[in-house]
Amino acid sequence: MTDLRITTPVPTVGSNVQTIDDGLHGAAGLTASNVACWFGTKKVLEGVSLDMAPGQVTALIGPSGCGKSTFLRTLNRMHELVPGATLGGEILINGVDIYRGAIPVTDVRRRIGMVFQKPNPFPAMTVAENVVSGLKLSGLKVTKSEREDLIESCLTKAGLWNEVKNRLGDPGRALSGGQQQRLCIARSLAVSPQVLLMDEPCSALDPTSTRRIEQTISEISESVTIVIVTHNMQQAQRVSDRCAFFLAAENEPGRIIEEGPTKDIFTNPRDSRTEDYVNGRFG
Numbered sequence: 001m002t003d004l005r006i007t008t009p010v011p012t013v014g015s016n017v018q019t020i021d022d023g024l025h026g027a028a029g030l031t032a033s034n035v036a037c038w039f040g041t042k043k044v045l046e047g048v049s050l051d052m053a054p055g056q057v058t059a060l061i062g063p064s065g066c067g068k069s070t071f072l073r074t075l076n077r078m079h080e081l082v083p084g085a086t087l088g089g090e091i092l093i094n095g096v097d098i099y100r101g102a103i104p105v106t107d108v109r110r111r112i113g114m115v116f117q118k119p120n121p122f123p124a125m126t127v128a129e130n131v132v133s134g135l136k137l138s139g140l141k142v143t144k145s146e147r148e149d150l151i152e153s154c155l156t157k158a159g160l161w162n163e164v165k166n167r168l169g170d171p172g173r174a175l176s177g178g179q180q181q182r183l184c185i186a187r188s189l190a191v192s193p194q195v196l197l198m199d200e201p202c203s204a205l206d207p208t209s210t211r212r213i214e215q216t217i218s219e220i221s222e223s224v225t226i227v228i229v230t231h232n233m234q235q236a237q238r239v240s241d242r243c244a245f246f247l248a249a250e251n252e253p254g255r256i257i258e259e260g261p262t263k264d265i266f267t268n269p270r271d272s273r274t275e276d277y278v279n280g281r282f283g
């Protein structure tokens with residue numbers, strides 16, 4: 001393969017300028033083609049191609065260190081924030097290249113939101129302030145009544161409204177871990193993302209909170225494409241439509257070994273390494 005290393009965004013000119021004005025809202029498709037990643041001179045991912053269809057949940061599975069989080073960060077241009085990090089290949093949202101197309105990087109990150117392993121609400125902000133905290137950064141203006149509607153609708157979508165509707169003025173840190181994670185989901189939804197990336201969003205949560213988040217994922221997945229990293233094989237089967245199995249051989253970059261409908265990955269995998277992994281024989 002040819003490794004095209006992108007260290008700065010490539011400007012677009014003239015007739016190459018692409019817009020997706022016709023696709024600004026609603027779940028968007030993401031396509032990764034031949035993605036490779038480096039930290040300095042160390043190549044940690046190679047030849048990763050994956051279609052993440054609009055409105056579907058794609059689970060990324062595989063042992064620690066095989067590059068799942070790194071791949072996830074390339075999908076909304078967070079990989080490039082790490083000093084010395086570079087990448088090759090292409091990532092398209094609804095057919096438009098997020099690195100070389102006309103979409104400004106702040107807009108890429110608004111359209112493609114991220115929820116992390118550890119819930120990270122702003123601790124001093126109230127519950128309500130947390131929900132709308134992304135609006136300013138994204139340059140989105142709302143009236144006071146729109147703001148209130150947005151707070152209610154996002155907390156409802158995130159499955160948290162009933163628990164916090166009388167505590168909107170409490171600090172974010174006053175919520176339980178599972179509630180904080182749903183608050184982070186509500187905060188992500190407030191800027192109308194088309195894709196939501198979730199990196200092990202339940203690994204710090206108890207089973208009840210985990211199931212609540214999984215329910216939330218099912219509820220929002222029609223209107224936002226979801227890509228979730230999980231080490232929990234039951235969770236992957238419960239929430240995802242498709243699965244991609246990543247693996248890195250010793251001292252080799254990570255690759256996708258196999259991807260397909262979740263049912264096939266778990267019941268009829270093509271590769272023996274996939275079968276061993278999903279049955280808990282390693283990793």
Ligand code: ADP
Binds near residue numbers: 039062067071
């Ligand atoms: P996973 O999420 O599958 O556990 P990661 O994407 O976190 O894997 O890591 C993939 C590889 O990249 C690992 O070898 C890891 O050590 C390396 N890596 C991750 N982040 C950095 C970083 N900021 N600097 C250098 N190497 C990193």
Ligand code: MG
Binds near residue numbers: 069199
């Ligand atoms: Mg990870």
